Structures are given as C-alpha cells and as structure tokens.
Amino acid sequence: MTSGAEIELIKVTKRYGPALAVDSVSLKIPGGTYCCLLGPSGCGKTTTLRMIAGHESVSEGDVRLGASVVTDLAPAKRGTAMMFQSYALFPHLDTVDNVAFSLKMKGVEKGTRRAKAMEMLKLVQMDHLAERRPAQLSGGQQQRVALARALITDPQALLLDEPLSALDPFLKIKVRQELKKLQLQLGISFIHVTHSQEEAMALSDLVVVMNGGRIEQAATPREVFNRPATAFVARFMGDHNVISGRVSKKDGATVTFEVPGGASFVAPEDQAVEVGAPIEIAVRTDRVHLADSTLHGCGLTGLVQNIEYHGQRVQVALSAPGIDEFSVQVPETAFFAKPLSVGDAVPLAWTADDVHILQKSPTA
Structure with a gap:
C-alpha cells in the first residue's frame, strides 16, 4: 500500500x-x-x-x-x-x-x-x-x-x-x-x-x-x-455551557463581565479582551457543581427546567436571568443522594480554572 x-x-x-x-x-x-x-x-x-x-x-x-x-x-x-x-x-x-x-x-x-x-x-x-x-x-x-x-x-x-x-x-x-x-x-x-x-x-x-x-x-x-475555539464549536460539540456578556472590568489575573440579567462573572484574564467589549465563555457541564453557595463570580442560582436520566449521569437543564440555557451533568449517585425536582432553585458553582474564553466565530 x-x-x-x-x-x-x-x-x-x-x-x-x-x-x-x-x-x-x-x-x-x-x-x-x-x-x-x-x-x-x-x-x-x-x-x-x-x-x-x-x-x-x-x-x-x-x-x-x-x-x-x-x-x-x-x-x-x-x-x-x-x-x-x-x-x-x-x-x-x-x-x-x-x-x-x-x-x-x-x-x-x-x-x-x-x-x-x-x-x-x-x-x-x-x-x-x-x-x-x-x-x-x-x-x-x-x-x-x-x-x-x-x-x-x-x-x-x-x-x-x-x-x-x-x-x-x-x-x-x-x-x-x-x-x-x-x-x-x-x-x-x-x-x-x-x-x-x-x-x-x-x-x-x-x-x-x-x-x-x-x-x-x-x-x-x-x-x-x-478548548473549543468559538461559541459555535462549544455548542455543537455539546456538554458545554456558553455565557455571553460584556466586559465591565479587568483586574490583574481576571476579567469581570456582566450578562443582561444583571449577574456578573469572572474569567481568566485575556489580553485581547477590552473593557466594554462583548465576551463569551464556555464552562463544561460536568465541571459545574451543585453547591450550598456559589463562588464569587463563578456560579449562579438556576431554576430547574428539565431532568433527564442518562444512566451514569443525570442531565439537569436550568434557566437563569440573562442566560438562555444552562445544563449540569451530575453523577447518578450524587444526584439521587440529593434529588432535585422541576421548579427547584439550585445554587451552582464552578472554578475560574474551568472557564474558557471563546473567540469570535469566522462566520459571525
């Protein structure tokens, strides 16, 4: 050959x-x-x-x-x-x-x-x-x-x-x-x-x-x-949450941005991002934790919209002000140890290390 x-x-x-x-x-x-x-x-x-x-x-x-x-x-x-x-x-x-x-x-x-x-x-x-x-x-x-x-x-x-x-x-x-x-x-x-x-x-x-x-x-x-390059890749590959907002502050190692609903989040500092510019980040659904309280700038409180059992994991879909869709993959044993129901308000958290800043799509 x-x-x-x-x-x-x-x-x-x-x-x-x-x-x-x-x-x-x-x-x-x-x-x-x-x-x-x-x-x-x-x-x-x-x-x-x-x-x-x-x-x-x-x-x-x-x-x-x-x-x-x-x-x-x-x-x-x-x-x-x-x-x-x-x-x-x-x-x-x-x-x-x-x-x-x-x-x-x-x-x-x-x-x-x-x-x-x-x-x-x-x-x-x-x-x-x-x-x-x-x-x-x-x-x-x-x-x-x-x-x-x-x-x-x-x-x-x-x-x-x-x-x-x-x-x-x-x-x-x-x-x-x-x-x-x-x-x-x-x-x-x-x-x-x-x-x-x-x-x-x-x-x-x-x-x-x-x-x-x-x-x-x-x-x-x-x-x-x-490390999906763009929001399209993050969404198409699945298992990522994309949050869109506008940069409000750059402070040393982090960037702070706000979403239309009023919440603010932090992401690792990126030289290409300027104050006032739009920004999109990706957070993997399996890196989001159900928590008693959210970390500052690295979490939100969501309202449970849907629950799907997938065997080894449970997919929980949530809504939050200014965020269209948000999902969490919870290990089966962890979910059923503290089960949720549609309509529950749930604090969620992730770490800054789990945040990935996305580039602008070439088709945008």
Whole structure:
C-alpha cells in the first residue's frame, strides 16, 4: 500500500451561482492522519470532500496532494479513492468482481485483478464471502466490500462520505473500530465526513469543525472538546455551557463581565479582551457543581427546567436571568443522594480554572 501524502487545501472556494458553499478554506492534513470533517447539514463538509476527490470543481484556490497540485486532475488521476455513502455496488456482480471492477477498467488481466481483489477482501475480513452478490450481504458487509473496492487502487488518501450513517448503533461502533484499525495498518490518510460528534471524537487524529462554509476549528479531539475555539464549536460539540456578556472590568489575573440579567462573572484574564467589549465563555457541564453557595463570580442560582436520566449521569437543564440555557451533568449517585425536582432553585458553582474564553466565530 502506498504511504500517505500530505493533503493541503489552499484558499479553496466553491460557488453554485450566487450561493457560496465553501468560503476560502485553508487546511493541512498530514500524511497518515485520520481526519474528520464535522458539522451540521449544509456546512460545506461534503462539498469540501468532493473537491478533494475531484467530483466537484474548485471555483477558486488549489488542492495539493504531496508535492502535486491536483486541482484540475480527474478523480482517477489524483491518488485518492472515494467511498460513497450509498456504497454503489453492482448488483449483478459477485463480491470479488465488484472489488476488481476498477482494475478491469484499467485493462488489468483477469487473474491478476481477481488475486488483488481477494487480497483486499482478506484485508477487510470478507474473503470468505467472495462469491456472494450484494443482495446476499448485510449492510455492514456491503460497506466492507465498498471499502475494499476503494482501497484496491492503492490510494494515498481514502475519502469517506458519512460511511456509518446507514448502520445500526451497535454495528456503527464495531465498524468504526475496524476503520481506525485499518487506517493505522495502511498508514494512509482517511478523510471522513460526519455530522456525529461521537464518531469524530472516537476516530480522528484531527477534527475539522465546519460552519457556514468555513472552518471554525481544526485541532485534536481533546483540544476541540476542552478548548473549543468559538461559541459555535462549544455548542455543537455539546456538554458545554456558553455565557455571553460584556466586559465591565479587568483586574490583574481576571476579567469581570456582566450578562443582561444583571449577574456578573469572572474569567481568566485575556489580553485581547477590552473593557466594554462583548465576551463569551464556555464552562463544561460536568465541571459545574451543585453547591450550598456559589463562588464569587463563578456560579449562579438556576431554576430547574428539565431532568433527564442518562444512566451514569443525570442531565439537569436550568434557566437563569440573562442566560438562555444552562445544563449540569451530575453523577447518578450524587444526584439521587440529593434529588432535585422541576421548579427547584439550585445554587451552582464552578472554578475560574474551568472557564474558557471563546473567540469570535469566522462566520459571525
């Protein structure tokens, strides 16, 4: 298998008439990286993937694979392979001929291409079903065949468009483990489009969060979760509370800001924040503690709006003046030791170390 090459997008833009689908995106994906393009429907992630593959033309900018600019090359000449969401297997061909099809189109001799196809099927643990047709295979088995068919061309990067979306929850977990194992084994880059935060966190070395045709943040899963760049990332990744206000004071190591409801909070000092400027902070829902009294500037009293039992934890949704939504994740044992009810007023607290100041979104 060919070793992976770096993929670079250089101010890549895609327009459909007056509509801007991808807006001057620049990104470097190191060779051998599992990269997930993550975001809501319509954010530009699939269009970006298709421009890398060559299935969509680039309106402006360049796509580079290794040392080569591939912007204007046909898909088959790029050194990439695409695995489509629908799998697109030929129903009249058996498994081995489906996998070997691209080699047949290149004029490779039958015995050689079938031997290579069997090698790929063995790689994805499907060699024992080589003679079956797609209709005789489960969804997960069809997906492995599609994966083998994409890999038979020895790509430098494999592009996957929501490959797990058609699978049931239990099979999704099994297949994503196999995908990560395969990517490590092959040593090439996998670029995987998903709208599932859990999928991106579990699989990727690099998470690229997109919104409105732009990149909001590109970093490791842990960095994206612990230090979301913007309010959009914090909210989209989930498990974060975002509080918006305006800076009223800068005092040594802290910044004080007020929310419309009159409450004030503190955050770690940030040189970029000025008095009078708007500010947004994120606090993880599992770092907020039910407390007898709030810490100064690091807490609030909320009114319980909803309670959801999630097994290991209980999610408590609250409202407070000037704050639209606020949630707390409480360990199951702690919650049921002192249970709450809808309508209860609850003091909450966190520490200044659990506060993260957010940047302005590039799509704002």
